[in-house]
Amino acid sequence: MKTLIDKAAETHSLEYKEILALIKDNSENEYLFKKADEVRKQFVGDEVHLRGLIEFSNVCACNCQYCGLQKDNSKVERYKMTVDEIFETAKKAVENGYKTIVLQSGESKVYSIEELCDLIKRIKQLDVAVTLSIGEKNEAEYRALREAGADRYLLRIETTSFKLYRKLHPDMSLSRRMACLTFLKKIGFEIGTGDLIGLPEQTDESIAEDIMFFKEFEADMIGLGPFIPNPDTPLKNEIGGTFEKALKVMAITRLLIPDANIPATTAMETIRPDGRIIALQSGANVVMPNVNETYYRTKYELYPNKKCVNEDADKCRQCIEEKIKSIGRTIGTSQGFRVRHNAK
Numbered sequence: 001m002k003t004l005i006d007k008a009a010e011t012h013s014l015e016y017k018e019i020l021a022l023i024k025d026n027s028e029n030e031y032l033f034k035k036a037d038e039v040r041k042q043f044v045g046d047e048v049h050l051r052g053l054i055e056f057s058n059v060c061a062c063n064c065q066y067c068g069l070q071k072d073n074s075k076v077e078r079y080k081m082t083v084d085e086i087f088e089t090a091k092k093a094v095e096n097g098y099k100t101i102v103l104q105s106g107e108s109k110v111y112s113i114e115e116l117c118d119l120i121k122r123i124k125q126l127d128v129a130v131t132l133s134i135g136e137k138n139e140a141e142y143r144a145l146r147e148a149g150a151d152r153y154l155l156r157i158e159t160t161s162f163k164l165y166r167k168l169h170p171d172m173s174l175s176r177r178m179a180c181l182t183f184l185k186k187i188g189f190e191i192g193t194g195d196l197i198g199l200p201e202q203t204d205e206s207i208a209e210d211i212m213f214f215k216e217f218e219a220d221m222i223g224l225g226p227f228i229p230n231p232d233t234p235l236k237n238e239i240g241g242t243f244e245k246a247l248k249v250m251a252i253t254r255l256l257i258p259d260a261n262i263p264a265t266t267a268m269e270t271i272r273p274d275g276r277i278i279a280l281q282s283g284a285n286v287v288m289p290n291v292n293e294t295y296y297r298t299k300y301e302l303y304p305n306k307k308c309v310n311e312d313a314d315k316c317r318q319c320i321e322e323k324i325k326s327i328g329r330t331i332g333t334s335q336g337f338r339v340r341h342n343a344k
């Protein structure tokens with residue numbers, strides 16, 4: 001296994017069978033995490049980019065089976081922040097030092113594209129990068145959002161297995177998702193995507209395929225987190241993913257896409273104390289602290305016991321900064337775009 005890990009760390013290229021072997025064998029996990037940390041340092045340095053996350057509406061028209069916000073979950077108290085409220089939240093985050101604002105919501109039409117474009121233009125005047133995580137739209141809408149100034153788009157695939165995707169997303173299609181990603185890339189967005197690890201019926205084989213996809217698609221940001229069953233969803237009785245497996249998939253991804261931005265996800269912290277710090281020491285270089293008011297945070301529960309929902313934004317920022325500095329890392333001072341290094 002060490003030979004395989006060294007090969008990945010030096011060439012940033014593995015065959016499908018080799019990725020699969022790495023996923024299946026746990027005998028050298030510590031070595032894998034160490035090498036992923038070294039590759040992270042070599043390619044993206046010691047800076048940790050903080051992205052200020054605004055979850056601006058939990059209204060959603062989709063029924064992703066793993067998600068607490070799915071439209072069939074009647075227990076969720078739905079909210080929609082006003083455009084002015086979103087802007088004021090972004091402004092406060094920028095005053096607190098954030099260089100990127102991430103606008104995230106369920107997939108819905110509760111805001112018109114014109115409203116979103118106006119909001120993006122206002123936030124761009126604050127001299128920050130804007131990332132959107134608002135789901136599937138048509139091409140004209142994507143184009144309008146890009147022209148309004150949005151820089152990045154997050155659209156997770158969760159799995160590249162067509163069979164599993166269909167099961168988890170009864171009213172959606174993986175082909176359509178891939179087409180969205182391809183179009184977003186074509187019109188100049190930096191692309192973020194990612195997986196949930198530990199989904200029911202997910203296999204090591206399909207995870208290996210997912211990693212191949214991230215590399216072939218040249219994703220700029222890859223978010224990987226454990227699946228945590230939500231008691232108000234059809235998957236409530238499933239076992240869920242483990243921290244170690246999610247960390248491992250993240251570390252392999254760092255070796256193969258050395259210059260990508262890889263977040264230490266909140267889901268990792270939810271199932272393991274200091275999960276984000278461990279992730280930052282195993283290949284990650286991004287953290288996305290929530291900058292919402294606590295009133296809204298408690299209503300955006302994709303999964304249960306989500307970390308930091310009761311902390312206010314200032315406290316959250318201070319807490320994560322202290323942790324980052326305690327491991328000898330620094331806070332990113334740029335907008336944190338991917339810097340390509342021409343790795344194979």
Ligand code: SF4
Pocket residue numbers: 060061062063064067068069070071105106107135
């Ligand atoms: S994952 Fe996103 S699109 Fe799917 S149900 Fe949850 S909020 Fe809606």
